Amino acid sequence: MDKAGWYTEEWADQGSAISLRVKDKVHDERSPYQHIEIYETETFGTLMTLDGLVMVTDRDNFVYHEMMSHPALFTHQAPRRVLIIGGGDCGTLREVLKHDEVEHVDQVELDERVTRVAERFFPELCAANDDPRAHLHFQDGIRWVADAEPGSYDIIIVDSTDPIGPAAGLFGQAFYADCHRALRADGIIVGQSESPLFHASLIKAMHEALRGANFLDVATVHFPQCTYPSGWWSATMARKDATLAGFREQACHERAFATRYYNAGIHQAAFACPEFLFKTLL
Incomplete structure (x- = not known):
């Protein structure tokens, strides 16, 4: 999450990205396999990312x-x-x-x-x-x-x-x-x-x-x-x-x-x- 309150996942090899406006990060842990983060977003509900990649949101x-x-x-x-x-x-x-x-x-x-x-x-x-x-x-x-x-x-x-x-x-x-x-x-x-x-x-x-x-x-x-x-x-x-x-x-x-x-x-x-x-x- 950047200082402006956005979560951004960059697709560098495609020269594009997606951003979701975030209200808060509510969970952050490193399991034995990966980095698990949970955010509350303004329009997509709860968001889970694994190693910085979107896995699931409430909305879609x-x-x-x-x-x-x-x-x-x-x-x-x-x-x-x-x-x-x-x-x-x-x-x-x-x-x-x-x-x-x-x-x-x-x-x-x-x-x-x-x-x-x-x-x-x-x-x-x-x-x-x-x-x-x-x-x-x-x-x-x-x-x-x-x-x-x-x-x-x-x-x-x-x-x-x-x-x-x-x-x-x-x-x-x-x-x-x-x-x-x-x-x-x-x-x-x-x-x-x-x-x-x-x-x-x-x-x-x-x-x-x-x-x-x-x-x-x-x-x-x-x-x-x-x-x-x-x-x-x-x-x-x-x-x-x-x-x-x-x-x-x-x-x-x-x-x-x-x-x-x-x-x-x-x-x-x-x-x-x-x-x-x-x-x-x-």
Whole structure:
């Protein structure tokens, strides 16, 4: 936070930045893994940053958490067992557990302090942490997947930070191969894949790594995220032994829970690939 009361995250390689006017910094700690800071902003509510990068705000987190969960869950025909890698703020966990057919969720987050800080400052995101179907584990997600029994999960959600430091291994072919083994025959993996405008080469590398790990079908979904670099974000999804067709549209229309961004129209539109990215992925 500068002297004028602004939090600024610079995207130096893109010659741009985002700034949020801050009322106060309310928490500051260094966990064994990263620097965790909490701010109260004037217009975006509570803000969490990790190592100086925006992770979550009250105002716009719903878009990310809904798009990291519901497209995969409404594509799979019977999502009963789900694994979340990362997701320490627990917003994705909350969305997954809105699906009554889900019977068991393992969330594997490396840094327990992120979750404990989220429980204090983002209690609404952690509202499902005590759900009996939720099982929180604080350890290395890469190792968890490597040790998983074959066919353990219907869906794996990789809700990771940027592909640097400990998270870098969550974007590689070896990790995806372990996920392929840990998924059931019709299983789906989805992982956050950064900005199509700023990070198209990363998305291309993810597609290649997923196909290299023998996933049959790969696609990227798009959504706005105004506090992330460029304001345009994505998640890349792959299916083990089938295509990503088969959206359960009627189930989506008849869902028993409310959403703020995701719906059937958004689901279908989000898979449209911009021409520049289509050419990049060729």
